[in-house]
Amino acid sequence: MEDSDLDFTVERLGECHIPSPMPFGRFVSDSDRILYHGRVDDLQSFCAGGGTPLSFEAAGPRERIFFDPQHLVCGIVTCGGICPGLNDVIRAIVLSLFHHYGVRTVFGFRYGFEGITSRHNHFPMLLTPETVEGIHQKGGTILGSSRGPQDVGEMVDTLQSMEVGILFAIGGDGTLKGVHEIAREIGRRGLRTCVIGIPKTIDNDIRFVEESFGFQTAISEARRVISAAHCEASGARNGIGLVKLMGRQSGFIAAYATLANSDVNYCLVPEVPFTCEGFLEILRKRLAERGHAVIVVGEGAGQDLMDKVSSSDASGNVRLGDIGLFLRDRICDYFSSNGIKVNLKYIDPSYTIRSTPANARDSAFCLLLGHYAVHAGMAGRTDMVVGTWKNEFTHLPICYAVSGRKQLDPDGRLWSGVLGSTGQPREMT
Amino acid sequence: MEDSDLDFTVERLGECHIPSPMPFGRFVSDSDRILYHGRVDDLQSFCAGGGTPLSFEAAGPRERIFFDPQHLVCGIVTCGGICPGLNDVIRAIVLSLFHHYGVRTVFGFRYGFEGITSRHNHFPMLLTPETVEGIHQKGGTILGSSRGPQDVGEMVDTLQSMEVGILFAIGGDGTLKGVHEIAREIGRRGLRTCVIGIPKTIDNDIRFVEESFGFQTAISEARRVISAAHCEASGARNGIGLVKLMGRQSGFIAAYATLANSDVNYCLVPEVPFTCEGFLEILRKRLAERGHAVIVVGEGAGQDLMDKVSSSDASGNVRLGDIGLFLRDRICDYFSSNGIKVNLKYIDPSYTIRSTPANARDSAFCLLLGHYAVHAGMAGRTDMVVGTWKNEFTHLPICYAVSGRKQLDPDGRLWSGVLGSTGQPREMT
């Protein structure tokens, strides 16, 4: 997608006529827009022909809203794998609907899209300020979750029969695609229902969204695990600590965890290719010189090195080869065949990382994210996600959020920082 | 200061002729500039007359550098109160100088500006990759610190006699003013010495710098303390938990800690005035209805309510009245005189917060900050600080950094989030 093709206009259910009951705060006007470009060069070449700068609609409470809070029914659903902060977001949405707008009926659909499909027989929970009290101190999601799509027609039937005005869907790429289909079906039926996505990706790989919730907590936990790997590695002759971190297509967690923990000697990510031969040779030299090594590998790294597999999981994600186990075996084989005894400890901390309660920063972030999702829904926006850009909250059409994955730039600042921290060679081929 | 008066041009010692030995990474060109404005409206009104957008010089490694690393002597100094991440920054500077540029002589001046003034007899430490190993896991600063200015001439004498090419000074508003004076004196003497500031303010109140290191760690720790206050308050009849947090002129810590911890009922900050009468009346109603309350107060809040004092500390900071003790006493008096028995617990966690080791995010941030400071110095920049803006690292002339304090906007998004979280009235007067 070229920059010049971008158009971040958000869809709306209709005109907003109802005065907002929001008891405080500056209202955001529709002309309040966040610049897409952050560098002068980029902006100038975009506007070269005299065009107007590309921008996102700013999130925030509107002076006039679309729904009458008195008669509004809302629903919340969480889909896919768990992620730090899910309960924070649920709670923030419920509290904002109740306290900021006076909405009184909020349902929590159980176990992802299954809960919106009547055949699965999951009764929705009624959510009130009382039921969400203290839930943000726990990991996971009180609503439960599941992977995979459900029949769009059936889901819209449920929304229609329950008279849901706003559906808040918290989920990743696959979920958002499903939400987009729901929005289209709602459009076809001409319903007064809007759907607001809250992007959930511990990998931080949603496009046009600068940072997603749970990411910072993931890095904190990853740091703990890397320290453990370093202890193991440095306490044994030719000790190797190998940690597999999340990151199916993007190495953000691996990269930031490396910056946060100076013990990492090699950081391998999906965006930067390497060869086994190249890497093993470099590793051998380090062991000879320093006697131990710590390796962090993003789960999507080095997929080209493994035999192809073509299955996919219930969420529609291609099932990746397990680069952690693959590397573990290749390293052991290599040194063994070179007559060098190594002591490798392999750690895969995914489940403990993603089930951690949100840290302070993510808690604050999730609170605002939930508030902004409510403001967007009350103002009749639909088929969009609440995103962030340059430290501002934005409205982003879902089609852009799912148009590809955000990846780290091997020529950019972040990866340079990683190289500067580990001292690993730029090329490992 | 009007926007139209701003000019973020950074001073340079001279032309850069030496090829950078940086072993990796994309070099940053001088035309790489970060937009100051983030909203379309602001940008357009700034450029209305056809002007070029206002921007900061992007931080990063330059292809040609000013100093010959072989013969370069550097110095590092930490000034003022301690802050999470100080050791991370020291370590990052040392490692970048050694590993990225091949510099071999780095001194750590002891106990702030005193250590650059010979009369105090503090011998500098020699800093090497070995001496900084693991220091980032400890709070505080291995160099020691002190408050207050020293004679500028004497300090430049020291730099001159030790042949220091780059002085890295980590400190707050007062320190940066001192660094600016040092830069001016260096200029007067025509020395080939540059000074690079790294803004240190746990309050996050340096102007034109979006976020300063240690701030996120401070919020994490503040959350713990607020939870304690909530336990105390909710476990007693008419229990009141009162927590004083840092924030001399800006309420950022109090505000973010409130967002991160839903137990807060009232957040008081320097930027939003209140009256004792107004606040106490509101508090009385809450106790009658809910039986307990948690109050967070930034140290600079409500200064107008207390009798004036006019002393200042060694750093030149005006000595504030102690709003925590003041509120504690006023609350107790008020309820006592109204015949209501309250159970107030007052907590002032400043020392434990600021001595905490950096959390994962601050560690990663400090690492990059240290690297960028080194890149700036090697490229002969001077009289500047390394800042951040819209998630990018920037070069900022010191005179702008010290031109006023950044404060939170009572009409902005952050404060609205606080009101939305606490439910406290917009006006408490």
Added chain:
Amino acid sequence: MEDSDLDFTVERLGECHIPSPMPFGRFVSDSDRILYHGRVDDLQSFCAGGGTPLSFEAAGPRERIFFDPQHLVCGIVTCGGICPGLNDVIRAIVLSLFHHYGVRTVFGFRYGFEGITSRHNHFPMLLTPETVEGIHQKGGTILGSSRGPQDVGEMVDTLQSMEVGILFAIGGDGTLKGVHEIAREIGRRGLRTCVIGIPKTIDNDIRFVEESFGFQTAISEARRVISAAHCEASGARNGIGLVKLMGRQSGFIAAYATLANSDVNYCLVPEVPFTCEGFLEILRKRLAERGHAVIVVGEGAGQDLMDKVSSSDASGNVRLGDIGLFLRDRICDYFSSNGIKVNLKYIDPSYTIRSTPANARDSAFCLLLGHYAVHAGMAGRTDMVVGTWKNEFTHLPICYAVSGRKQLDPDGRLWSGVLGSTGQPREMT
């Protein structure tokens, strides 16, 4: 009290005829007794005249119980200051009553003894496995607490009118004295009600009870704070970190926190006298040699150094002079009058320590403590506390628990360990 005068016979409401419904576990027989003496010498001199060894009744489930669970009403009350683990104990009692015995009616009295006194109008909470779910993850007490005694007759009136069979009272020295009075009044009235105390003292100073809950958590938190003090002290010239820890009459927290944290240079406790002159002279020498010092002082230390005060708080505790503030001022005055500039940071972390949720060890301990309290009550024991001795759970008559305070032995192993860790002189007078 001489050893030879001790008699740890526990009072019983009557014979146990009802078969226990406990679904598992080995029952404890009444002949199962825990030896009081742990050293051969002590045992032999006690038994010199041919007597039988002194011992405690072992805690645990009995094969036959006193109360019919179907018709039993129980009550729980928490008194005095909060302490890590309170909610763990409440939860364990409720779950054991429900799941181990099939009791169905458990009341939680609110705000300490006030809640058992009708005039205060605190309605009791009904406690079920649902209401106590997850409460152990929070600090404080869900029941609330208050200090001070209430009218014993009125409290027994309440127990009588609510037909409470077992009252579980969680509290310290003052509370236990009150419980003892309640037991006596129950005896006078000939009621079938028993009272079981669970000793709560973060100071770990209950006599004949080896360890009380919350103590280990307190030490963990104290260690964090001492690290902060050390950061502050070591980062300033002549830096002094002064930390006041809990311990009204006993220095256990100060001593164990010192062992757990090698940064402490001086540990001052109530049991070991010192003089200001002696201590200040020693401190002066250290500053001259090492440049900084960390001091931990138990709140009851050095009371003889301050002017007498004779008031007492609502719990009947003598109001202590504040040794922390006293030392702070004396140290500053001393060095100031000697022309030495010191940089003292004083930290009093009491509220944050005592409101911390229980750590893993305390959680496990509180769970068992709650279970054993229930077993004791079901077996008709009364006027006793559940204690621990030589790592076994015991039944201890309340009169012994309140017969004096447990203190550390200045000639014993613990204090020797402290001296061995700090290197401080045995005498500081």
Added chain:
Amino acid sequence: MEDSDLDFTVERLGECHIPSPMPFGRFVSDSDRILYHGRVDDLQSFCAGGGTPLSFEAAGPRERIFFDPQHLVCGIVTCGGICPGLNDVIRAIVLSLFHHYGVRTVFGFRYGFEGITSRHNHFPMLLTPETVEGIHQKGGTILGSSRGPQDVGEMVDTLQSMEVGILFAIGGDGTLKGVHEIAREIGRRGLRTCVIGIPKTIDNDIRFVEESFGFQTAISEARRVISAAHCEASGARNGIGLVKLMGRQSGFIAAYATLANSDVNYCLVPEVPFTCEGFLEILRKRLAERGHAVIVVGEGAGQDLMDKVSSSDASGNVRLGDIGLFLRDRICDYFSSNGIKVNLKYIDPSYTIRSTPANARDSAFCLLLGHYAVHAGMAGRTDMVVGTWKNEFTHLPICYAVSGRKQLDPDGRLWSGVLGSTGQPREMT
């Protein structure tokens, strides 16, 4: 081994003639002995024939010592897997030797027994108070470790040629057997060298030693992981969290972690047999009723259920079948063949648990353990370990420490507590 066959007499190198230079503390006399029996019944039946009570020699400083500190050379070695607190113990030994006795030469042998065997070319480190500063804040061991025995004669050659007077060996069952052989060879050669073992077993399974260091830290970390498993399990339909914890022959970690974390529904340990059929049937019922389950399994549990394997690792430990993976597969197969979709998450946190730095309690414990080891060595004790019994530190002949494994009693208090917490049936066969 019958109680009546026990004899805990500790071997000594010879008479102690040298006055101790210990600057403080009460000396321990040789008649100070800790009772072995803790229950009256057991004691009385042991002494029935008029015998003297069975007891351990009390640990502690002696008034007269065997070695002249001025001319003493000491060595420290750490063997086997890492465990929280190793660095604490190393540091405590070094500091006690230096500061309590004035010893000046302490070597740290590298990588376990390999480092005492010249053929491996690991040079020993010189250990001083400076080199051990702050090491206790890190997990692992600064000396490095390795598994497996080395030639005893060669090791004694090294001790002899380096004139080592006291060797402190920190290790588990296999290590202690090796240390015993070293002591015997020393005896055969008539050397003035003593060997002191410090029992290291995260499983807490050394016989006649009540608690070993690192165990409490392990439980704290295990609790975190179990919470993660609970999040995963409760957030999915038919969610199952399966956590494998350490415990080759003893279920202490699994049991205490279960007590510390009320989320566990089934705790499986080596000491309590179960069948797959029995367990799976019980699990099926729970899922049908409650929708999720959390299972904790000690690594040595259910070994009889798997096909025999007969290899052993370098430490001589029999290689266990992997009960975690076995159960995971059996559970999935069982439900799959019953047409029930389950969502199982398996977590094996061994490496992150054992590399954690010691928590406050373990730090305090390790400090004392190190001091007592030094006191024992200085007093010429040999072929012994420093143990604990009834909360006292003891001297225990190595042959008793390695005479079998301590296991939990399925009829005892601890297991009853586990059953009482989980509600799992006593029999799962």
